[in-house]
Amino acid sequence: MLPGSLQAILDAAAAPSDARHSAIVYCEGNFARIDGKTANGLVRNSERYRILSVIDSTLSGEDAGVALGEAAVGIPIVAGLGDALAAADALPDFLIFGLAPLSGLMSEADRAVVLAAVAAGVGVVSGLHEFLADDPEISAAAQASGVTLHDIRRPRPTKDLRMFDGAIGGVDCVRIAVLGTDGAIGKRTTSTLLTQALNDAGIHTVMVGTGQTGLMQGAAYGVALDAIPAQFGVGELEGAVVAAYEGEHPDVIVIEGQGALSHPAYLSSTVVLRASRPQAVIMQHAPARRMLSDYPAVPMPSPLSELKLIELFGKTRVIGLAINHEDMTREEVAAAIARYAGELGIPATDALWHDPAALVAMVTAAFPALKARQPLAMA
Known part of the structure; x- marks a missing residue:
């Protein structure tokens, strides 16, 4: 020895x-x-x-x-x-x-x-x-x-920015956006965990970042969406999703959301929905948060109202709810998961505290064909 x-x-x-x-x-x-x-x-x-x-x-x-x-x-x-x-x-x-x-x-x-x-x-x-x-x-x-x-937030020169051209229509894979009921609520964290969990389950997945933190963490594809001039936002994000598809040929692309569709100050979620045309959305919510994080005079929307808005505006479906457990105990999180699953009719989980297999199950339940991508031991 x-x-x-x-x-x-x-x-x-x-x-x-x-x-x-x-x-x-x-x-x-x-x-x-x-x-x-x-x-x-x-x-x-x-x-x-x-x-x-x-x-x-x-x-x-x-x-x-x-x-x-x-x-x-x-x-x-x-x-x-x-x-x-x-x-x-x-x-x-x-x-x-x-x-x-x-x-x-x-x-x-x-x-x-x-x-x-x-x-x-x-x-x-x-x-x-x-x-x-x-x-x-x-x-x-x-x-x-x-x-x-x-x-990180510096956009490309204006002459190089991309307008929307419909190329997203040629992206032939599952696209899932992670949206939320407020800003700074955990959308990027859930996007990262979802991407990792799907890859670990044998489903080739790529994440497209839309904020500075995701790009700093190492997202290979994406743009700092809130720094792009409004005229080019949809086109720039569309280009990032197309690049992820052409560069990786994944089974799934996860698109990080920004803000909230109902938010009075942030418009980024509209761009995410228009640019990526997701077939499904996982929604992030903080049950203990009563008012918007940066706007303490504005009440939080309910998960049901946000779900309806997302599905109407985005012509898509919400397939699961991810809980942000700030100011909550594990017992309160468990009760919230049961309550929202019943109220919304979709599965719910805490992406940080619970087994990431729950995120995978949300996706494979909505897209059964993806189960064939998983190893037999995990299917």
């Missing part, structure tokens, strides 16, 4: 290297909260970045997974940028701006952290509506430090 130290060296050498960029995530005061949804999502899943730590002084010392109410993930939450850099084995490749405020803009405190990261030689990834590369001070600092700025 080899000595323990030698065995550890050999094991490390044999282990596959992680080719992802290393990153720390800035989410001061908002991790595990609604405006921290970008950071929350990156902790749960990130194909593009290896997350080293999360910056949020209000939760310093906790494990990021535990702070989300889930299993420990080995990603520490630290108090500031200095702590994050000190805890890293090497200089991180990027600081990711993990906040998603309603305004889409940085505060002065946020800006100071970004400038400090750049001065330390760390690139910055941002999903904000204000583009870092267009900011004279930040851009000059990045050039002086030789680091890269990535503005």
Whole structure:
């Protein structure tokens, strides 16, 4: 038997290297909260970045997974940028701006952290509506430090944007949109879990992202929909769905939703429905949420009213409900699942707390032909 130290060296050498960029995530005061949804999502899943730590002084010392109410993930939450850099084995490749405020803009405190990261030689990834590369001070600092700025929401030049042309009609596979009753309610999380669960079940599935977090996580296809000029939104998303179909030839394409069709301020769900023409929708709802997340004077719609609106506007069908368990116990979630299954006549589940096989069952019940794609042991 080899000595323990030698065995550890050999094991490390044999282990596959992680080719992802290393990153720390800035989410001061908002991790595990609604405006921290970008950071929350990156902790749960990130194909593009290896997350080293999360910056949020209000939760310093906790494990990021535990702070989300889930299993420990080995990603520490630290108090500031200095702590994050000190805890890293090497200089991180990027600081990711993990906040998603309603305004889409940085505060002065946020800006100071970004400038400090750049001065330390760390690139910055941002999903904000204000583009870092267009900011004279930040851009000059990045050039002086030789680091890269990535503005995830920046659309292509207008001359390159795509108009809707009906090519979606040639996409001959199942298309499922994940829509919801509010913004920041878990549509991207459910889209990611659904895509993974279907692939694990032997059903070749590709996700098309429509927001900055999904693109940061590593979605190979998609657009930051809310940054596209209205005239081109449907065409750009149609193009992303067509590209996913032509590039992967999947059995299923899952399209991440944005906002809510009934939402008074967000129009993105209309674009998702028009561009992707989904044959089915899985709807996300937070039973304990009484008012819209960014509009506390506006009551939440009922799942039934949203279902009817989606089916009428989108000429599609809602095949399942996914529960967001914020401010709920497991007993309350179980009761909500039973209640909504009865009221709506569709299956319901909690995508994070329950077996992902329930998501697969929603899809195969609606599209029985997909069962033939599953291995016999799983069918």
